[in-house]
């Protein structure tokens with residue numbers, strides 16, 4: 251089902267340098283970062299994406315990529331364009347320009363169904379859980395398993411739910427309770443279970459820890475590490491620098507719809523990243539994007 255009429259052949263595949271990670275076109279001319287060279291083809295590349303609402307350029311020539319088993323943190327002030335960029339990937343918004351590649355093949359994502367068929371799942375901050383039913387019912391919401399008699403197969407759904415929850419959160423025991431009674435961290439695990447159960451390769455998490463206390467934030471951090479270990483690529487939108495420094499392999503800062511820069515987390519400091527977010531200053535260790543402030547001549 252993942253191969254639905256959404257694939258086109260990419261010119262990248264046929265070029266001699268297909269296995270070399272290109273410099274994103276939006277930052278051509280910039281020196282590629284040493285760690286970004288020769289990493290192979292990204293799981294996802296969003297290239298030169300633009301989308302405007304009325305006169306406002308919500309996303310302006312943004313290029314980001316993501317490798318399997320990698321977490322890329324998306325940072326920026328309110329209104330920077332982070333959610334809009336990932337909504338283009340999840341099929342919620344239709345881009346005005348730009349291309350999306352999965353494993354080097356260009357794909358057409360024009361609605362959420364296309365994105366899901368390609369293994370892209372999104373967990374929005376609201377989680378979109380059905381509060382009054384249990385974890386298994388949430389896992390299969392809209393895709394319920396039926397018995398041969400056409401009735402709901404609660405036994406099979408609960409068994410499957412126990413399997414996927416065990417993989418994510420082995421301490422979870424509250425299978426019989428409506429999710430409204432669960433803690434924030436447990437609810438987040440149910441939302442993640444639902445996303446990955448249907449073969450997600452790419453997970454988008456928009457502020458997953460914003461409403462959580464420290465213990466639950468740590469729990470979600472563990473879930474993210476678990477998913478990374480399974481080779482899932484994750485875009486993590488967060489305002490919390492500590493979360494991003496703890497969980498993200500790379501980070502990408504946006505400002506006024508433009509990418510300021512992309513860096514390996516270990517190569518930059520909190521102050522560097524604050525300078526990117528607030529002033530659009532791109533440190534030496536980052537690859538500058540079109541939103542990087544120009545140095546005074």
Ligand SMILES: Nc1ncnc2c1ncn2[C@@H]1O[C@H](COP(=O)(O)OP(=O)(O)OP(=O)(O)O)[C@@H](O)[C@H]1O
Pocket residue numbers: 303306307308326327328329330331332333334335
């Ligand atoms: N559906 C929409 N209609 C009109 N304008 C929109 C729409 N969605 C986003 N915008 C505008 O696009 C810009 C980027 O918004 P976006 O929500 O992507 O920012 P963000 O970085 O996710 O911010 P936050 O951190 O507050 O979530 C803002 O100026 C916003 O007002």
Ligand SMILES: [Mg+2]
Pocket residue numbers: 332333334
């Ligand atoms: Mg947002």
